[in-house]
Amino acid sequence: MHQKRTAEVIIRMLAQDERNYISEYWAGKMPGKEGSHTGGITINCRNPYWTTEGLCSWDNWYISAAELESVKDVCEAEPWGGNVLGGIEYRLKSELRKAA
Numbered sequence: 001m002h003q004k005r006t007a008e009v010i011i012r013m014l015a016q017d018e019r020n021y022i023s024e025y026w027a028g029k030m031p032g033k034e035g036s037h038t039g040g041i042t043i044n045c046r047n048p049y050w051t052t053e054g055l056c057s058w059d060n061w062y063i064s065a066a067e068l069e070s071v072k073d074v075c076e077a078e079p080w081g082g083n084v085l086g087g088i089e090y091r092l093k094s095e096l097r098k099a100a
Contacts, residue, residue, distance in 0.1 A: 005063065007070040010043060014071075014092040017046040022068060022075065025087030039087070041068050 005013075014020045026039030042060045068090070075090035 005043075005067055007067075010063070010067060010071050011074060011092065011096070013043060013045055014075075015097055017048075018091075018097055020045045020092075022063070022071070022090040023087055024068060024090070025085075026083075027085050028083075041065060 010022075014022070020043075022041065022043050024039070024041045028038060041063050043063050045059050047057055047059050072090065074093055074096055076093055078089045078091070080086055080089065
């Protein structure tokens with residue numbers, strides 16, 4: 001079961017490491033066929049237990065669209081890919097990372 005996170009909790013999670021980010025992603029998004037694609041939103045955080053890069057060095061949790069909306073104004077958005085496979089990465093604005 002998904003536990004709803006408040007904006008404050010999500011901001012705290014993002015602020016723990018400058019590499020932490022939210023990923024909104026999709027596949028098969030075609031103009032005129034809205035709703036026919038797959039996608040999701042995850043928050044991705046570095047796990048400090050692991051010192052090397054790899055799959056184990058990241059913890060990932062699904063979050064809702066409403067949770068993403070609650071923090072979009074404090075994040076920088078970086079689109080990637082296109083309609084076939086793409087998304088947007090949201091990272092905490094640098095001035096907020098330093099303040100947190």
